[in-house]
Amino acid sequence: MNEKDIIDIISKHIKLEHDDVSFIRLNDKFLVLKCDMLVRSTDAPKEMKLWQISRKSIVATLSDMVCKGVKPIASLISLAVPNTFTRKDINSLVRGFKVAEEEFGIKIIGGDTNAADDLIIDCIMAGFADNIIRRDNAKEGDIIISTGLFGYTSIGLKILLEDASANKRLRKKALESILMPKPRIEFLNIANYVNSSMDSSDGLAATLNELSSLSKKSFMIDNIPTTEEVYEFAESNNYDPEELIFDGGEEYEIIATLPKEHIDKVKSIMPIHIIGRVEKGSGVYIKSDSRFKRLRRKGFIHLANK
Template sequence: MKKFNEKQILNLIVSKFGNKNMEPYIGKDDISIIPLNSLNSSSNEVNDDKFLAVTCDMLVEHTDVPPKMTFEQIARKSVVSSVSDLVSKGIMPKAALISLGLPKSLKNSGISKLINGLSLASEEFGIEIIGGDINESKEIIIDCCMFGTLSSIANIPRRNGACIGDYVVVSGIFGYSSSGLKILMNNLPSPDSYFRKRSVDSVLKPYPSYEFGIFIANYFSSSMDSSDGLASSLYELSKESGVNLLIEEDKIPIPSKLKEFLSINNLDFHDLVFYGGEEYNIVGTISEKNILEISKVLKLHHLKLYIIGKVVSGNGRVFVLTSDGNKKLLKNKGYTHFT
């Protein structure tokens, strides 16, 4: 039998342990939402008016740490992944539990730098680190379990909420992180120093779409982050919602020098833009009505939203209109463990 990949293992866990009596947010949405019964002191009635949002993400050195990443950056990246999961749903992160697996060979200076990186990340994103666990391991492993609270789940976008006629939107540029990883791994030439620095920085110090998520995500009909790749995210939204997505290749925001980088290194556009991953952008769908409603919010907070396609009828596939006018089925691939 063919070995399970990451998503198949996750689906198996959800099928075994998903609690049908709880908010159906377990597993597939990267976050889980738990109702908290709060006691009304005046009437002694129990009200389900508070919810706890929980997510966790594990960083493993040999799969998640690229060359030249410092200990501080390793620790920060472990926090960024969980921040991105929460803010893609419009939920502000509040606290985290951090568990460390550390090899015996790691020097005291390395341990101190990891702790310092966690401290800096907690300050950067306003998160209290409230505990965790430490164990011995063969390589650096950091597990971050992060929490946020909310008073209502009415406007939290799921992956299955995309409706025919909605716009497909993204919060940022695609292509820098894939380019940066190839530069770090293979020392590839770059069009100019700015492209090289921006690409490498996007790998070593990724930034989640924090403000965009907090102020805009609640207007979405569906959403998730793009940490596993743009194509993978688009397919998740289309399959969960039971619709097709039609993406216009020319509307995807990319670096101005990306095509030059592709040309001089003989690389493929789709590999870097659709299949690379770890941009930590938000990918979502939004109605035409809400597009109009958020224009003032975007302007007020100096945020950009990029419309890259439409939601159309179908059964979970993603098509791309290429620059030459052809309509092609996009491959469903991205970064997945155990593949």
């Protein structure tokens, strides 16, 4: 039984919002909430320092808020640590929280502490919004965009976990994408032009399929958001490049759809990559050579191997 199975069971008894955030209307605004749990053994490679882990816990939660067009006003942190942790370890975790506060302009106002067999950080954020960008609102004719490129986190993990070879520049870039991920806060500046959006931290294939399925539309991807060096790395290390690009996860990029007439305005505000279009139908298709083929849903799912 994996994460999605557990959520399905809960949803049979408790009505949940199936989106990146949860929200409730308060008069003329929405109160928007998000919680995200990080467990060291499953969410952080052993090369990640404690302060980078605590910083990442903020990044993951913030990315989900931002992709809905919401700027958080406050955060709570629940922290469970093993009894082997020292004062130095706790200071390192606090350093990461402080770095995130200053880097992203958020405010941690409280939380809770407890003991556990593993390091666990649960981050909660809250904010107000006039509107929520939903996953299920992609429109026929929309342009599909990405805030960044894919494949580098997969390369980073291959280097760390399988000792894959890469040149010095690519190695540095790939490892930084894993150890120091960055949420796309600038997306807030284009949120008003977007019809649908989703954080891509579970993988590009999973994100595209989720948006397509909930919107009941077909997503045609004719410009894969990656670079030639990702293909070169895959070839030299005997990996499938599509798996590196579509199935890796941990990118914290945002995939969104918006009307064609807003593209020039959005491009003047922040860099984006146009990757495809929304059409009538169902499923996600990527262009391979001169033909389109179906892109199945993969990506990272907690407890998938349990």
